[in-house]
Amino acid sequence: MSEATSSVTGEQALLFDGQHAAAEAVHIEHDARAGSWRIHRSDGNFETIAAMHVSSADDSDRVRSRLALSDGRLIELAQPRSGAWRVRDPSRVGRWIRERRNAWFSAIAVLLLPVFILTVILPGAVNLVAPRIPMSFEARLGETVLTSVTRSTLRPTSLPADVQERLRQRFDALAQAAELPTARLLFYSGMANAFALPGGAVVVTDELIGLLGDDHYLVAVLAHELGHVAHRDALRGIATHLIASQLLTVAMSQDELTTKVVDLVASNVLSAQYSQSVERQADRYACELLAKTKQSPAWLGDAFAKFIDLGKRYNTDLNSGTYTSSHPPTVERIAASKACAEEHGFMR
């Protein structure tokens, strides 16, 4: 039979019997029509094996093909082979992976899918779940976080009681207008800051009160924090962070240091972008709330202008953190609050 019409091809191979590590040199033939394999042993004997007893899983064209026999023996061919010698990958996904033309499509997907998942799917899922979490659970979470931050970064307030009372009254009026009965104001000392905790607590530091100087500005900042309370941003933020970090861990679950580094950088950049969108929403909420309570939304912009001075003190340009900062550029926030004030007729 001529080579062109023959369905049988032969190849040198090594046979590993699984009993010890030595290999036996054999000659193996494959009959593509019959779908069977014949192993010619070194002692002159041969055995025929049906294709159903042979399996192979190669993800590489450059590696020597291997045939695993159902009795535990293993045959490694002398050359990487294709066509009839290659046992078809039983899984459709496996065959898709081996298609060369899918490589660039996959590469683009690898770049875009994480961004899509972390910026669209994940916040969407969290938005769906967060409103269904009981308030009592959220309040407990808030206490846990507060215990942690008071231990690590905050000290008791030294603000006079009358000042506290005055600010609390203004805060309560805002909370009432916003219909947020769980909102409460807490005073501490620490770095100039204000933040909302899960469950409705809003923390403001003596240092921030001192920096802003005027109650109007502080009220504007508190309105912004009430925006976070209304949107349950603290809860959503914690849930988003937990899920995102686990997703990234799963996606990059290799023991290589490099993958962990990429994981770290990607999660920081993407969480900064998520945080900026949340801050913009809280700014918008504060503008609306201030306007509703007949107070100028422009105060929020004025308060932000004070932060620019604070930034200068620490040699930081607060308008520059487009990609990595947790907050949008301050100039953009000031412009937005002015626009909001004009919209509600406070700038005429």
Place this chain on the structure above:
Amino acid sequence: MCRGLLNRGTRANRVAFWKNPFEAPPPIPRAPLPSESAALVLQEAERAPEDDVDAVPEDRRQAHTRQRDLTLQFTGDTWEYFRLWTATQALIFLTLGLYAPWARVRRTRYLARHYRLDGVGFEYRANPWAILKGKLFVYALLIVGVALCIWSPLLIAPLVLISFLPLAWLLTHSFRFRWQTFRYRNIPFGFIPDAMSIFWPTVLMGVTTAYVTMASFGGVGAAGGSWGIFVGLMLSMLLALLAWPYVTSKLLHHRFSNALWGASRFRLHCTVGEIFNMLFASGKAFYFAIATIFTFLNVLSLMIKNIDLRSLAQATAYLLLTVAAVAYGRTRRLNYTLNRLQIGNEIAFVSTMEPRHAGWRAMRYGLASVFTLGLAIPWATIDFARWRTENLIVRLDGEWSSFPAFAPNAATKGAIVDGLAEQFGIEVGW
């Protein structure tokens, strides 16, 4: 003192292949290539400083008459692995992580097949379904744990402590799972778990971690005031500088000394204490340099007003110097361990990976991976595999027929345990 393998060597007559990070390193001692004379290699070796823990032991410097050096190659192709990696990674993202076990099996199988020793590749056989079940079980546990911690912060420290109690058992069975999934010449690797031998070190780490956690959440501070915080801080440093290196050294020792290939037992000719001590015995200049550069760059970055640029500078400094330091330490430890490792009486290793080069490589891989948003990871993996095989010599004394198989149990056992152990993030490294 480490016991020599074939001839009992002393520290003085071992060959150092690396000493000072600020000078060009002396040539790496190795078996002479066919085109080289052994005398030249010996001459190079004599230039190396004495009394160096990084040295290749005297008895491994050259193959003795009965031994032959086996060809070790990595034949993987960057473009081919890139295709496999991106396709599997895209599937991981599309399935929100559910495809990860299959991806792990395909990638590891690819890499294993392309590590070719004496002309024959390794085999990786793991059941992705078992790994997936393990992952899902771990996530269920994590959700319960997080919910309990939110419900009562007082539970955090006890839960941390309790989670460390079974860690020894988890890790040993995780090792078993990982070893069992590899085969060479159709003979599976195996592992004999001995949880008791690593029980107390892992508990020590658990107690320290629990205390540090309590300090963060106020439990200790409330009772002990600023002294409580101070003790917590000291314990954190103790954990990072002593407990963690000691426990990982212990685990590395356990991982190798209890491994099997067929019926042949791995033998590691040094103690845990020796592995731990070697981490501090030299390389201080390197670590000091890393710490100094890190501090200097951080201070320098504070002069940058632009937040994005400052973050980029700080992240780059952190990335480069951390990965360099970790890669440097791991490589030294791995060289030390491999150079004292034997399989049965027949197989010995000589590892000549230069730690400083490993540090540079890690920095390069990290930077490339970050700036290509991860797409350089396949290149980094293949490049590192090639470098590793170029710097590892495997010597065989005898014939392959002298390695019988030993009936192992199913390779999928322990997948859940493996998933649990992974959550502790303890990477022993190779």
